[in-house]
Amino acid sequence: MEKFIIKGGRRLCGEVEISGAKNAAVAIIPAVILSDEPCILENVPNISDVSISLRILYEMGADVQFLSSNTVRIDATGITEPIVPYEMAKHMRASYYFLGTLLGKFKRARVAVPGGCYLGDRPIDQHLKAFASLGAACTLDHGMIDIQTENLIGSQIYFDMVTVGATINTMLAAVKATGMTVIENAAREPHIVDLANFLNSMGANIMGAGTDVIKIKGVKSLKGATYAIIPDQIEAGTFMVAAAATKGDVLIKNIIPKHLESITAKLEKIGVNAEEFDDSIRISVDGPLVKTTVKTMPHPGFPTDMQPQISTLLCLAEGTSIVTEGIFDNRFRYVDELRRMGADISVDGKVAVIEGVPELMGAPVTAPDLRAGAALVIAGLAAKGVTEIEDIYHIERGYENFEEKLRGLGADIVKKSVPGSSTVRKAAL
Numbered sequence: 001m002e003k004f005i006i007k008g009g010r011r012l013c014g015e016v017e018i019s020g021a022k023n024a025a026v027a028i029i030p031a032v033i034l035s036d037e038p039c040i041l042e043n044v045p046n047i048s049d050v051s052i053s054l055r056i057l058y059e060m061g062a063d064v065q066f067l068s069s070n071t072v073r074i075d076a077t078g079i080t081e082p083i084v085p086y087e088m089a090k091h092m093r094a095s096y097y098f099l100g101t102l103l104g105k106f107k108r109a110r111v112a113v114p115g116g117c118y119l120g121d122r123p124i125d126q127h128l129k130a131f132a133s134l135g136a137a138c139t140l141d142h143g144m145i146d147i148q149t150e151n152l153i154g155s156q157i158y159f160d161m162v163t164v165g166a167t168i169n170t171m172l173a174a175v176k177a178t179g180m181t182v183i184e185n186a187a188r189e190p191h192i193v194d195l196a197n198f199l200n201s202m203g204a205n206i207m208g209a210g211t212d213v214i215k216i217k218g219v220k221s222l223k224g225a226t227y228a229i230i231p232d233q234i235e236a237g238t239f240m241v242a243a244a245a246t247k248g249d250v251l252i253k254n255i256i257p258k259h260l261e262s263i264t265a266k267l268e269k270i271g272v273n274a275e276e277f278d279d280s281i282r283i284s285v286d287g288p289l290v291k292t293t294v295k296t297m298p299h300p301g302f303p304t305d306m307q308p309q310i311s312t313l314l315c316l317a318e319g320t321s322i323v324t325e326g327i328f329d330n331r332f333r334y335v336d337e338l339r340r341m342g343a344d345i346s347v348d349g350k351v352a353v354i355e356g357v358p359e360l361m362g363a364p365v366t367a368p369d370l371r372a373g374a375a376l377v378i379a380g381l382a383a384k385g386v387t388e389i390e391d392i393y394h395i396e397r398g399y400e401n402f403e404e405k406l407r408g409l410g411a412d413i414v415k416k417s418v419p420g421s422s423t424v425r426k427a428a429l
């Protein structure tokens with residue numbers, strides 16, 4: 001196992017390049033199964049969730065070849081058995097996308113119940129409701145979800161809540177169904193649009209992605225495509241907050257500014273300067289950081305995946321800030337760790353009350369999940385003294401070369417092996 005050691009207190013300055021989006025990649029990689037020909041994916045982030053997705057494809061019989069560090073050629077035509085075993089699925093939430101894509105291709109799938117970040121109860125009832133609506137029967141057997149049908153028939157599906165995962169899974173299952181599928185109350189995240197663009201480039205007929213009504217006219221077959229994944233809005237947002245927390249001056253490149261609007265607007269409220277260009281944004285601070293309120297919501301609202309990072313920044317802002325988590329039940333597990341660093345935060349259910357403090361102090365902490373881990377890195381960068389962060393495998397699920405990119409901005413951060421600790425988790429990846 002490895003940990004980060006950060007000597008805090010340095011301003012981040014310079015330029016950083018954002019990688020491809022994790023949550024688009026983990027949907028697009030399984031989607032390749034639907035194609036009758038090989039596909040080439042570009043701007044694929046080199047993170048462990050992507051490695052797991054590619055490993056699942058490989059273990060099922062796909063040919064997977066890296067053409068360069070971020071370009072991969074996948075020929076999934078060799079897959080014959082639509083099964084994703086527990087050992088492969090247990091560490092990654094997005095393994096549930098194999099349900100939709102295998103169902104779409106083979107009319108049957110057997111996939112272990114997914115793992116991933118613990119953020120409270122994360123049911124998949126809406127996914128199963130959509131599959132049932134398309135005519136598939138689902139059963140749970142020894143931790144495996146079994147799903148099958150003779151024929152997938154287009155249908156009208158209304159989600160009880162806005163759900164990214166179920167919207168994507170329904171698109172994957174419906175793309176080759178007979179007739180028209182209409183998803184109402186669909187999620188509108190940029191990665192939903194990216195998946196629709198990828199599927200359409202293979203010959204699918206998907207309209208309305210990016211709005212709350214998506215229409216999918218089933219097609220008989222899909223061909224190969226070469227496709228570049230969009231930049232990661234959350235990685236970009238994380239660097240924006242890291243720049244602000246260290247009172248730095250950073251140009252964040254290879255981004256789509258439109259995808260970052262809710263984050264940019266909130267940072268400006270806090271007193272951060274944000275200068276937008278076509279595909280980059282410059283973040284700097286020349287005055288005090290001030291309190292604000294944040295409530296996480298589905299896109300285009302403020303993303304839950306930025307909640308721990310913005311809360312960390314607000315620890316250093318003058319006054320009392322209120323942060324409300326509007327998506328998940330339990331996304332404040334990092335608060336105890338921040339308190340060890342001198343933060344003044346109290347949490348009541350889904351609401352955190354943050355009293356700004358003049359500075360944070362380095363301390364040994366543990367990353368409880370991916371975005372919380374990134375938030376602790378930000379805290380460590382801004383803090384006085386040394387911060388050691390354990391369980392950084394969470395962070396490596398979603399950030400490509402995180403510490404190298406931060407070092408490129410002047411951070412003092414190194415990754416160290418912890419001797420004698422368990423390597424079980426790494427081996428399982």
Ligand code: EPU
Nearest residue numbers: 023094121122123124125126127163164165166327328370
């Ligand atoms: N929900 C249900 N039933 C369902 C599906 C969702 O009750 O069948 C609830 C969830 O419990 C949650 C809400 O609906 O309260 C929204 O869940 P959603 O389905 O949108 O989330 P997800 O698909 O599990 C994806 C991302 C998360 C991100 C959320 C929200 C992937 C692989 N994961 O999760 O990303 O937080 O959407 O935007 O795309 C991360 O990257 O750190 C991460 C956790």
